[in-house]
Amino acid sequence: MTSNYEAKINALREDALNIRRNVWRALRGAGSGHMGGSCSAADLLAALYFDHLRLRPQEPNWPGRDRFVLSKGHANAALGAALARAGFIDDSVLDQFYAYQSPFGMHPDIKMPGVEMSTGGLGHGLSVAIGMALGARMQGKDFRTVVMLGDGELQEGSNWEGAMAAAQFKLSNLTAILDYNKIQQSGPVAEMQDLEPLAEKFTAFGWAVREIDGHDMAAIVEALDALPHAADKPSMIIAHTVKGKGVSFAEDSFLWHNNLVTDEVYEKAMAELGDGA
Amino acid sequence: MxxxxxxxxxxxxxxxxxxxxxxxxxxxxxxxxxxxxxxxxxxxxxxxxxxxxxxxxxxxxxxxxxxxxxxxxxxxxxxxxxxxxxxxxxxxxxxxxxxxxxxxxxxxxxxxxxxxxxxxxxxxxxxxxxxxxxxxxxxxxxxxxxxxxxxxxxxxxxxxxxxxxxxxxxxxxxxxLGGKFAEPPVTEIAADFQIGKAEQMRPGGDITVIACGCMVPPAIAAADALTGEGIGVRILNMHTIKPLDREAVLAAAADTGAIVTAEEHRTSGGLGGAVAELLAREQPTAMRMVGMPDEFAIVGPTARVREHYGMSQQAIDTACRELLA
Structure with missing residues (x-):
């Protein structure tokens, strides 16, 4: 017999599996795509879209909704999969990845229901999310803003402008989640421009920092449930993840940051992911 | 207020x-x-x-x-x-x-x-x-x-x-916008302002000067001097660069047959560029462009540097005379 809590965690794991399967589905339809950073983010997105965020998929512009900005916009396949499962877009849109006149391109487009900001150029999402959090505060609204950052994009200096500003404004209604999969397009982050010591950096910038295993659903839910992590600071959740999580040949390799997806590759990936319970 | x-x-x-x-x-x-x-x-x-x-x-x-x-x-x-x-x-x-x-x-x-x-x-x-x-x-x-x-x-x-x-x-x-020195007022306090609608500052049928920003006052001065010589100079204050007032530009081209643009900007891509692109497509018209050349500006007092690059009443006057010759 499982408790309600265990049932919820198990359901969120199913949601994450669904996102991963639909990532590979979308990429097969397009012929290629960013599987690595999409699959590392899948558990985090599942917890956000199917537990944490207050949303009305049938009313995507509901003013009271929580805001989510995917700053690492190249993980749009995973965002699209979450939006389809949540009911913002039709499931068939997932077969239109990269397609002619599709709302569902490589990167998020604000014109697609459920997408809060067009992203893709790296280092943009944090400051946009700060604006959203300020907008909530200035209008006396209680919606929360969550931005997902990639690790490679933290090499962009604009993030550190935002990191200063969010702390300066004491934005406790703002949460940044770092999908820290340690790999960027051309190799390991640590060998290119190392971010470490990262928790210490954000702490020094004035953020409330927590580190979690970004594939441990219970840990993710616990961290999100505990928000805000400080009364007068923005919260930073550093989620340690595995690039390409769930498909062994794609895991932990910069070769699978963005790669071709043939039918054969797709079948192998889906066989590894399985159908779930 | x-x-x-x-x-x-x-x-x-x-x-x-x-x-x-x-x-x-x-x-x-x-x-x-x-x-x-x-x-x-x-x-x-x-x-x-x-x-x-x-x-x-x-x-x-x-x-x-x-x-x-x-x-x-x-x-x-x-x-x-x-x-x-x-x-x-x-x-x-x-x-x-x-x-x-x-x-x-x-x-x-x-x-x-x-x-x-x-x-x-x-x-x-x-x-x-x-x-x-x-x-x-x-x-x-x-x-x-x-x-x-x-x-x-x-x-x-x-x-x-x-x-x-x-x-x-x-x-x-x-x-x-400008900086920390006075810009001579040339528009009315209670002027009717519409985005995308050029303001005609002077009538005239011989040539048109289309200017924006700080080049509007020297354009007016140049026009008034030329009017004294019997040359009718139309002045359009093209305050909106985009969307450009197509009708005003095309009417000026049709009515006067010669157009000078004046801007504090490189002559490519700004007001002159916008006017030239429109006229090239729809109504090829003799033009001169007053503005910065394709270089980085020298240091100096603003008024002196504007003159250096021909962003002045004198340069507008010269451009008009070239087109009217």
């Missing part, structure tokens, strides 16, 4: 602007904030540049100080706009354009957010500061942003009206 001063008959905003468009813009920010509680100013360490100190003291919660950080300032403006706020970003023209250009393109223009960008010290207002502080490519850049409205007011009065007119816009806008 719009009440008349009894001694002069001038409205308070006109008196207080000290004939400086950057100050008129700052006063308009206050007026817009008074009218709409969603309006919020964003400073990039530019509070006094825009004369916003009084506004900050009266309404501290309506001004966000981003610091010397144009990229996050631009991103924040976009994020604020998505929540229904009406951000007005106050920056230095050379920095708020190119330093934060990707945020401007992606977060503001591509996402089509209602952000007003006030850009002080446009052109070579800061000529003494050197090329790092000049903005003589900003209009070309802004004009190539889909969704963007681009305005270059001719004086402080027109700045007031232009800033208030942004209330009607559904997308982003860029208003290029």
């Amino acid at each position: 719009t009440g008349a001063k009894p001694d002069t008959g001038r409205p308070e905003w006109d008196v207080k602007s000290e004939d400086q468009s950057r100050l008129a813009f700052g006063l308009a920010v206050g007026e817009l904030a008074r009218r709409d509680d969603k309006v919020v100013a964003i400073s990039a360490d530019t509070i006094d540049l825009f004369g916003l100190r009084g506004f900050l003291e009266a309404s501290p919660h309506r001004l966000i100080e981003a610091g010397i950080a144009e990229q996050s300032a631009m991103g924040m403006a976009s994020g604020l706009a998505t929540t229904g706020m009406r951000p007005i970003l106050c920056g230095y023209a050379p920095f708020i354009t190119t330093r934060s250009l990707e945020q401007l393109r992606n977060d503001v223009a591509y996402a089509n957010q209602r952000v007003v960008i006030g850009a002080a010290c446009g052109g070579i207002v800061l000529a003494m500061a050197g090329g790092t502080h000049h903005a003589v490519e900003d209009l070309a850049i802004m004009r190539n942003m889909p969704n963007m409205t681009v305005i270059v007011p001719a004086d402080a009065r027109q700045t007031w009206h232009a800033a208030l007119a942004t209330e009607q816009l559904d997308g982003p806008s860029y208003i290029r």
Whole structure:
């Protein structure tokens, strides 16, 4: 017999599996795509879209909704999969990845229901999310803003402008989640421009920092449930993840940051992911 | 705020602007904030540049100080706009354009957010500061942003009206302003201002000068001198670079057959470029372009450097005579 809590965690794991399967589905339809950073983010997105965020998929512009900005916009396949499962877009849109006149391109487009900001150029999402959090505060609204950052994009200096500003404004209604999969397009982050010591950096910038295993659903839910992590600071959740999580040949390799997806590759990936319970 | 001063008959905003468009813009920010509680100013360490100190003291919660950080300032403006706020970003023209250009393109223009960008010290207002502080490519850049409205007011009065007119816009806008010295008033205090509608300052059937910003006064002076010689010079104050007033340009080309453009900007891609592109497509017309050549400007007093590059009454006069010869 499982408790309600265990049932919820198990359901969120199913949601994450669904996102991963639909990532590979979308990429097969397009012929290629960013599987690595999409699959590392899948558990985090599942917890956000199917537990944490207050949303009305049938009313995507509901003013009271929580805001989510995917700053690492190249993980749009995973965002699209979450939006389809949540009911913002039709499931068939997932077969239109990269397609002619599709709302569902490589990167998020604000014109697609459920997408809060067009992203893709790296280092943009944090400051946009700060604006959203300020907008909530200035209008006396209680919606929360969550931005997902990639690790490679933290090499962009604009993030550190935002990191200063969010702390300066004491934005406790703002949460940044770092999908820290340690790999960027051309190799390991640590060998290119190392971010470490990262928790210490954000702490020094004035953020409330927590580190979690970004594939441990219970840990993710616990961290999100505990928000805000400080009364007068923005919260930073550093989620340690595995690039390409769930498909062994794609895991932990910069070769699978963005790669071709043939039918054969797709079948192998889906066989590894399985159908779930 | 719009009440008349009894001694002069001038409205308070006109008196207080000290004939400086950057100050008129700052006063308009206050007026817009008074009218709409969603309006919020964003400073990039530019509070006094825009004369916003009084506004900050009266309404501290309506001004966000981003610091010397144009990229996050631009991103924040976009994020604020998505929540229904009406951000007005106050920056230095050379920095708020190119330093934060990707945020401007992606977060503001591509996402089509209602952000007003006030850009002080446009052109070579800061000529003494050197090329790092000049903005003589900003209009070309802004004009190539889909969704963007681009305005270059001719004086402080027109700045007031232009800033208030942004209330009607559904997308982003860029208003290029002057610096810390007086700009001679050439428009009426109570002028009817419409975005995208050129203001005819002088009639004339022999040649047309289309000018914007600080080149409007020398254009008028050149026209008046030529009129004294019996040459009819039409002056169009093309305060809106985008959307360009097609009808006014095409009518001028048809009526006068010769057009001179005058701007404090490189002659490629700005006002001259916009007019030339339109005329090349629809009504090829003899033209001369007054503005900066394809180089970085020298250092010096602004008026002297403007003359150096032929952004002057003399240069407009010469261009007119070449076309009329």
